[in-house]
Amino acid sequence: xxxxxxxxxxxxxxxxxxxxxxxxxxxxLSKTKLEALIEEAIVDAYGEDEQKVGLLTMMQEHLSLxxxxxxxxxEAVVEKVDMTRDGRIVAVCQRDGMKQRIEILDLPxxxxxxxxxxxxxxxxxxxxxx
Numbered sequence: 001x002x003x004x005x006x007x008x009x010x011x012x013x014x015x016x017x018x019x020x021x022x023x024x025x026x027x028x029l030s031k032t033k034l035e036a037l038i039e040e041a042i043v044d045a046y047g048e049d050e051q052k053v054g055l056l057t058m059m060q061e062h063l064s065l066x067x068x069x070x071x072x073x074x075e076a077v078v079e080k081v082d083m084t085r086d087g088r089i090v091a092v093c094q095r096d097g098m099k100q101r102i103e104i105l106d107l108p109x110x111x112x113x114x115x116x117x118x119x120x121x122x123x124x125x126x127x128x129x130x
Contacts, residue, residue, distance in 0.1 A: 024105065024106070024107065024108055024109055025108065025109040025110070025111055025113050025117075026109065026113070026117065026120060026121045027113055027117050027121050028121075029118060029122075031125075033118075034121065034122050034125040035125075037058070037118060037119065037121075037122035038055070038122050038125065038126050040058070041054040041057070041058045041119075042054045042055070051126070052083075052087065052089065055119065055123045055126060056081065056083055056089050058122075059081045059089070059104070059116070059119045059120060059123065060080070060081055062115075062116035062119050063081060063114060063115070063116035063117065063120070064114045064115035064116050065079065065080060065114075066078055066079050067110060067114040068110060069091075069093065069107060069108060069109065069110055070108065070110070071093065071102070071108065074095065075095070076093040076094060076095040076100075077093065077095070078091045078092070078093055078107070079092050079093070079094050079099075080092045081104060082101070088103055089103070089105075090102060090103055090104060091103075091107045093107075104120055104123065105120070105123070105124055105127070107120075
């Protein structure tokens with residue numbers, strides 16, 4: 001047997017940066033404030049599903065609706081916040097008589113964010129493992 005000769009390997013890597021997630025414009029709150037909001041929302045909740053409903057309820061009660069958003073460069077109106085059958089919290093957006101549900105954490109909020117957007121920030125923090 002003869003020893004294998006090694007050949008130089010050239011690897012071409014695409015070093016383009018990945019595009020960042022779309023800016024959601026969530027309010028920046030302290031950990032203490034986020035935790036206080038979450039505690040207020042889930043005070044009587046047992047288990048993750050009830051906690052999520054508690055956070056949804058706070059969004060429904062405190063988020064100033066309707067408000068305009070720009071989605072892929074197109075203006076739409078957020079009419080309400082709802083929960084899908086599979087348990088996702090979504091914004092119900094409307095434009096020209098058509099409706100589309102977008103996960104609330106994927107929704108690009110306007111600047112300035114609407115009154116009550118701190119509840120979306122609290123939900124985002126809760127989802128990360130409060």
